[in-house]
Amino acid sequence: MVPHRKFISLISILLSVLLLTGCWDQRLLKDLKLVFTVGFDLSENGEIRSHVALRETKKFSVGGKPGEQINVVVEGDGITLRDTRLMLDRRIPGEFSPSKMRVYLMGEELAKQDIYSILDILYRDPKSPLGAKLVIAQGKAEDVIDMKVIKETMLTEGIIGMLENSEDHTILQNETVQTVCPVMFDPSADFSLPVIKKIEPHDIEVVGMGLISERKYTGVTLDAAHSTVLLMLANKKGKIAQLNMMVKPEEENIRNRYMTLNIVKSKTKMKAEVNSPSDIKVHLDMKITGTIAEYPKNHLVDKKAVKELEEKATENIQIQAEEVIKIIQEANSDILHIGQHLKVHHNKTWKELKWREVYPSIEIIPTVSVDITGTGIIN
Numbered sequence: 001m002v003p004h005r006k007f008i009s010l011i012s013i014l015l016s017v018l019l020l021t022g023c024w025d026q027r028l029l030k031d032l033k034l035v036f037t038v039g040f041d042l043s044e045n046g047e048i049r050s051h052v053a054l055r056e057t058k059k060f061s062v063g064g065k066p067g068e069q070i071n072v073v074v075e076g077d078g079i080t081l082r083d084t085r086l087m088l089d090r091r092i093p094g095e096f097s098p099s100k101m102r103v104y105l106m107g108e109e110l111a112k113q114d115i116y117s118i119l120d121i122l123y124r125d126p127k128s129p130l131g132a133k134l135v136i137a138q139g140k141a142e143d144v145i146d147m148k149v150i151k152e153t154m155l156t157e158g159i160i161g162m163l164e165n166s167e168d169h170t171i172l173q174n175e176t177v178q179t180v181c182p183v184m185f186d187p188s189a190d191f192s193l194p195v196i197k198k199i200e201p202h203d204i205e206v207v208g209m210g211l212i213s214e215r216k217y218t219g220v221t222l223d224a225a226h227s228t229v230l231l232m233l234a235n236k237k238g239k240i241a242q243l244n245m246m247v248k249p250e251e252e253n254i255r256n257r258y259m260t261l262n263i264v265k266s267k268t269k270m271k272a273e274v275n276s277p278s279d280i281k282v283h284l285d286m287k288i289t290g291t292i293a294e295y296p297k298n299h300l301v302d303k304k305a306v307k308e309l310e311e312k313a314t315e316n317i318q319i320q321a322e323e324v325i326k327i328i329q330e331a332n333s334d335i336l337h338i339g340q341h342l343k344v345h346h347n348k349t350w351k352e353l354k355w356r357e358v359y360p361s362i363e364i365i366p367t368v369s370v371d372i373t374g375t376g377i378i379n
Contacts (some may be wrong), residue, residue, distance in 0.1 A: 007314035033094040036156040039141030040118065041107035043077055048110065048118070050076045050084040051145040054092065071148040071155055081121045097102045098125070100138050101132045104177070105141035111193070111210070111217035116184050120171055122177050130178035133163060135156055136210045138215060147202055159204070163194055166206045169227045170241035170263075171210065187355060188339030195221045214356065218331040226327065229320045232266040233284055233366065240291055241266065243320075247312040260315050262293035264373070270338070274346045277353050282338055284366040286321065288313075291374035306372055309327035315368040321366035327366050329360045338364070 029269040035052045042047040053071045070349055072375040078084035089096050122128040137144050146181060150158030172194045183191045192209040199205045211220045227238050241263040251257045266288050273281040277296065292309070328335055339359065343350045 011029075033092050034097050036101045037103040037105065037145065037159065038098075038101065038102055039107070039111055039145040040081070041136065041140045041142050042110040042113070043132065045315070046189060047077050047079055048081060048084055049142070049223060050078070050088065051082070051142050052076075052088060052096075053145055054326050055154075056214060061114075061301075069154065073145055073148065075142075081118065081246055085121075091247075097127070099127045099129065101129050102156050103133050103135060105135050105137050105144055106217075107137055107141040107307055108139065108142075108195075108210075108217060108219070111136045112219060113216060114131075115180075115215045115217070116210070119177065123181065125192065128177070131176050132179060134161070134175050134180060134193050135163070136193050136195045138195060138207060142199050144196065144204060147198065147204070149202055151202055159196070162196070162206055166194070168239045169204065169230050170228065170236075170238040171208065171224050173236055185342070188334070188343045188350075189337040190214070190335050191332045192222075192333075192335055193217070194248060197351040203262050211328060211335060212335040213331060213332045217371060218313065218333055220327060220331040220333070222324070222327065226320060226324050229317065230324045230328070230335065232263070232288070233268050233286060233321060233324065235266075235268050237263065237266045243317065244294075245313060245315075245316040247295075247299060247309055247316070253296075258294075258296075259292060259313070260294035261370070261372075262291045263288055263290045265289040272338075272346060274340055276344065277349055277358070280342070280349075280358070280362040282341075282362060282364045284321070284364065285370050286317075286366060288317065288368065288370045289373055290370060292372060295375075304373060310372050313372070314368055315372065318366065318368040325364045329362075329364065332356060332360050334359055339364075 016303055033054050036055060037053045040053040041049045053073060055068050056072050074088060076084040076087035076091060078087055085096060090144045104119075106118070112238050117205075146153070147157055153161070163172060165173050173192055173193060183189050190212050192211055195207040195210040196204050197207055207226055209230065211218045211222070226245060228243060231237060232241065242260055243263065244258055244260045246257050247259045248257045265288065268284055268286040271283045271285070273283070294378070295309070298305070308367050334355075339355050342353070
């Protein structure tokens with residue numbers, strides 16, 4: 001009886017094996033050329049010029065030690081990204097694979113065109129990673145790609161490291177292929193993209209947040225301090241946020257004129273007063289709790305002195321907030337998603353608005369208050 005059961009089980013297993021499918025769509029790693037960073041620029045004739053950084057490994061040494069990893073740059077031109085990829089396929093010894101892509105760089109002139117029309121292929125190709133970061137390069141993306149390394153770090157790792165550090169320090173917002181897609185199709189909101197620039201043969205710098213309006217780069221980039229204030233107005237503070245400000249201009253020692261405020265908590269509430277489509281006021285009430293990270297003048301044991309610094313910090317950030325509002329309105333970039341707020345809370349009026357015509361002229365009033373809760377470890 002037992003052998004009979006074993007025989008039946010064996011036959012069942014063999015028949016099951018016949019029903020199993022094989023791997024008909026395999027893509028072997030040895031046949032692929034992995035691309036981690038690609039740069040897009042506008043060529044002289046209006047086409048797109050792509051520069052891809054391929055990760056290659058030098059041949060083994062005589063001693064059998066593994067070879068050094070290097071970046072190899074390949075260029076291709078075309079009307080669209082798909083067209084440039086077809087050219088790259090003819091120039092790369094292997095199958096072009098974007099599956100491990102981590103950074104898409106756009107030159108600033110190309111970014112001033114419709115960004116979606118440039119990136120369309122990324123939303124259609126299932127192999128394109130939606131988590132890859134989108135970045136604008138001042139000048140040409142080609143200049144950054146051609147660096148191949150940043151200091152002693154591989155290009156992709158160097159760019160990613162600098163972007164993530166700036167995101168942690170509330171200078172940039174993490175924007176990827178996926179996060180910008182819904183905003184590009186929302187007429188009531190805009191987004192920003194990180195802007196970087198080459199400063200030395202093998203070094204780059206994060207400039208700040210590039211403002212986007214109706215899917216196009218406006219050419220306006222906020223510096224680090226303004227970027228931090230804007231992100232706090234948008235309730236998108238990172239792990240760390242610090243602002244350096246002048247509080248004692250009368251001091252002879254230049255270092256004694258400044259204070260660095262470490263922002264522990266920041267909360268902004270938006271409220272809109274809508275009387276008519278031509279009479280809209282938006283109030284942004286930002287409350288900041290912080291500690292003094294640096295103040296060379298003294299160690300602050302006097303509550304009166306702390307109160308005075310609170311007032312100075314409030315005044316300073318208030319001015320910066322007003323400057324930021326002016327900049328984003330002049331750029332017609334609704335990065336604070338005020339349009340979305342009106343669409344939800346004042347839908348009847350929203351339907352009557354031509355938002356892009358109205359937005360630059362509405363009254364946006366920021367109000368800042370600062371509460372300093374700590375002055376350091378010195379008593």
